[in-house]
Amino acid sequence: MLKLELRAGSSRAMAxxxxxxxxxxxxxxxxxxxxxxxxxxxxxxxxxxIEPIRNTAAISELLLKTTPLVLCALGLSVCYRANVWNIGAxxxxxxxxxxxxxxxxxxxxxxxxLSGSMVLLLACLAGVxxxxxxxxxxxxxxxxxxxxEILVSLMLTYIAQLLLMYAVNGPLKDPNGMNFPQSKVxxxxxxxxxxxxxxxxxxxxxxxxCATVLMALFIYRSFAGFRLTVGGLxxxxxxxxxxxxxxxxxxxxxxxxxxxxxxxxxxxxxPIGQVLPSISPGYGFAAIIxxxxxxxxxxxxxxxxxxxxxxYLGGEMVQSRLGLPxxxxxxxxxxxxxxxxxxxxxxxxxxxxxxS
Amino acid sequence: MExxxxxxxxxxxxxxxxxxxxxxxxxNERAGVLNLGAEGMMLVAAIVGFAVAHQTHSxxxxxxxxxxxxxLMATLFAxxxxxxxxxxxxxxxxxxxxxxxxxxxxxQSFVGQSLxxxxxxxxxxxxxxxxxxxxxxxxxxxxxxxxxxxxxIGFLYRTRYGLVLRSVGESPESAHALGYPVxxxxxxxxxxxxxxCGIAGAYLSIVYTPMWVEGLVAGRGWIALxxxxxxxxxxxxxxxxxxxxxxxxxxxxxxxxxGIAIPSQILSMLPYAATILVLVLISRNPDWIRxxxxxxxxxxxxx
Numbered sequence: 001m002l003k004l005e006l007r008a009g010s011s012r013a014m015a016x017x018x019x020x021x022x023x024x025x026x027x028x029x030x031x032x033x034x035x036x037x038x039x040x041x042x043x044x045x046x047x048x049x050i051e052p053i054r055n056t057a058a059i060s061e062l063l064l065k066t067t068p069l070v071l072c073a074l075g076l077s078v079c080y081r082a083n084v085w086n087i088g089a090x091x092x093x094x095x096x097x098x099x100x101x102x103x104x105x106x107x108x109x110x111x112x113x114l115s116g117s118m119v120l121l122l123a124c125l126a127g128v129x130x131x132x133x134x135x136x137x138x139x140x141x142x143x144x145x146x147x148x149e150i151l152v153s154l155m156l157t158y159i160a161q162l163l164l165m166y167a168v169n170g171p172l173k174d175p176n177g178m179n180f181p182q183s184k185v186x187x188x189x190x191x192x193x194x195x196x197x198x199x200x201x202x203x204x205x206x207x208x209x210c211a212t213v214l215m216a217l218f219i220y221r222s223f224a225g226f227r228l229t230v231g232g233l234x235x236x237x238x239x240x241x242x243x244x245x246x247x248x249x250x251x252x253x254x255x256x257x258x259x260x261x262x263x264x265x266x267x268x269x270x271p272i273g274q275v276l277p278s279i280s281p282g283y284g285f286a287a288i289i290x291x292x293x294x295x296x297x298x299x300x301x302x303x304x305x306x307x308x309x310x311x312y313l314g315g316e317m318v319q320s321r322l323g324l325p326x327x328x329x330x331x332x333x334x335x336x337x338x339x340x341x342x343x344x345x346x347x348x349x350x351x352x353x354x355x356s
Numbered sequence: 357m358e359x360x361x362x363x364x365x366x367x368x369x370x371x372x373x374x375x376x377x378x379x380x381x382x383x384n385e386r387a388g389v390l391n392l393g394a395e396g397m398m399l400v401a402a403i404v405g406f407a408v409a410h411q412t413h414s415x416x417x418x419x420x421x422x423x424x425x426x427x428l429m430a431t432l433f434a435x436x437x438x439x440x441x442x443x444x445x446x447x448x449x450x451x452x453x454x455x456x457x458x459x460x461x462x463x464q465s466f467v468g469q470s471l472x473x474x475x476x477x478x479x480x481x482x483x484x485x486x487x488x489x490x491x492x493x494x495x496x497x498x499x500x501x502x503x504x505x506x507x508x509i510g511f512l513y514r515t516r517y518g519l520v521l522r523s524v525g526e527s528p529e530s531a532h533a534l535g536y537p538v539x540x541x542x543x544x545x546x547x548x549x550x551x552x553c554g555i556a557g558a559y560l561s562i563v564y565t566p567m568w569v570e571g572l573v574a575g576r577g578w579i580a581l582x583x584x585x586x587x588x589x590x591x592x593x594x595x596x597x598x599x600x601x602x603x604x605x606x607x608x609x610x611x612x613x614x615g616i617a618i619p620s621q622i623l624s625m626l627p628y629a630a631t632i633l634v635l636v637l638i639s640r641n642p643d644w645i646r647x648x649x650x651x652x653x654x655x656x657x658x659x
Binding site: 163288334338 | 392432436440441442443445446447449450451453454455456457458460461463464465570574575578581582585619621622624625628629631632635636637639640642645
């Protein structure tokens with residue numbers, strides 16, 4: 001019989017192999033899913049996983065969706081390292097997007113007072129501040145009143161979504177928009193510059209890459225990052241060393257909120273180009289999976305971000321080519337996280353055949 | 357006066373799914389398992405229950421299917437969190453993400469469909485002025501939830517099995533040393549919780565709305581989780597909390613009805629804001645939580 005046996009020490013190799021194993025298993029179960037839905041599993045997988053990366057235009061869409069996923073996941077990685085369970089990145093993204101959108105709408109009128117790039121810079125700053133402030137509510141309530149950060153950050157996500165709904169139905173509504181709940185479309189000088197002609201990939205992608213490197217330096221090369229990690233791994237030892245757990249809470253949540261906020265700003269000032277009732281198809285939640293797949297390592301989140309971005313595009317492809325609901329993306333996301341958690345058992349345990 | 361009675365009835369109606377789900381979660385938390393997948397379990401049960409009720413025209417079958425779906429989801433959680441002793445927070449999140457995806461996937465063809473509400477209430481009693489409208493003109497699940505609450509109080513504090521369940525949540529090592537099958541007890545607790553969340557989800561889609569939209573549960577699974585903390589893990593207080601949240605939800609419709617000039621989106625924030633407020637009030641004294649929380653809540657156990 002197959003038995004789990006405790007390893008002498010946790011396996012470093014397995015920690016990195018586990019996401020790959022989980023991905024392979026997800027693809028296997030995905031094939032079974034297509035089969036169960038009465039489709040040829042190979043065609044299904046080809047449409048879901050290969051079609052979205054068939055040419056450079058498609059790949060630029062993949063990188064476009066990777067940008068918010070990685071930005072949110074970078075912040076979440078810091079939180080989870082510090083053992084702060086922020087699951088409200090979606091709300092922080094919405095708050096950032098709303099702040100950035102409001103900023104652009106404020107400056108976007110026929111006789112401009114500021115140049116386009118200046119407004120964009122302000123909008124991104126507003127996004128960071130909006131997201132960080134939204135996360136600060138969670139930090140404050142956790143720090144001051146010990147309220148559970150999981151539930152608070154999630155409740156704030158629902159509140160942020162309703163706030164966005166209110167904004168597009170009220171103060172930000174386009175007066176010439178035939179009463180649709182959406183803001184006016186931003187003038188082109190207030191949109192993030194594109195990297196290539198004919199692609200929607202914008203400068204935010206480069207910012208994301210730089211942020212990844214900075215975050216890696218912060219986590220692995222700075223004392224503040226070290227303190228955070230120790231606090232998460234060994235709270236008692238961290239306290240003995242005099243590392244403040246309150247500081248870790250605030251630092252990780254503010255960083256996380258800021259990153260999610262700028263992701264929201266990039267979405268609003270990038271591919272969307274206006275404020276809509278929905279500015280994210282759940283990037284903030286998918287980013288939780290990205291962070292875990294990336295092993296809470298900034299470089300790793302890029303791989304995680306590419307996979308989850310592929311799942312988003314795959315869902316759209318499957319809907320248009322095979323007529324299956326695009327919600328299949330959520331199924332693949334859930335399966336991947338489940339299988340990753342299962343495979344992670346192999347970090348501390350090994351499988352052994354035992355005769356009973 | 358009759359308006360006030362209707363208000364009470366509506367509050368009970370919207371508090372019921374919270375009560376049923378929170379009572380289930382209370383049982384698995386008392387056994388030491390933190391199940392953050394409540395939202396996912398409720399969503400899947402809501403669509404499965406809705407689909408079955410829609411196809412068979414039998415709400416009762418819908419409820420049974422919902423409970424079954426909840427139990428299946430709970431089994432999935434148990435396979436990871438109990439059998440493989442994975443991190444319960446992450447596993448619960450995974451269950452919620454998976455449930456959100458699965459319910460949207462199954463529900464795509466049911467979006468916008470609705471069910472016909474049947475007649476319910478207790479005959480004769482519901483004819484009583486005021487009290488009849490306020491308390492006796494409800495779906496049977498409402499009365500079931502009250503019985504469930506009483507039953508759980510009896511079970512937890514008056515039976516041997518209740519004592520064993522609580523001991524598994526306080527100190528699984530001691531329970532194990534005494535020869536109790538900790539993991540099996542936790543699995544049964546999870547199955548019960550799955551069934552409860554399932555019935556709660558089915559109530560939302562079959563009785564409360566009664567229609568299907570994506571994300572129908574709208575955070576009620578998370579609110580139910582907050583309720584167990586708010587109730588400091590005691591069933592009678594869960595009942596109180598559920599009624600309180602039920603009235604907060606209804607308050608927004610009431611404000612709209614009497615024409616208070618607050619945008620509907622802001623009013624819709626009320627239940628979520630109330631959840632945060634309640635968490636803050638109950639958690640501000642950490643000793644209080646520490647005294648009442650099952651000591652091994654969220655800690656994996658390996659025999």
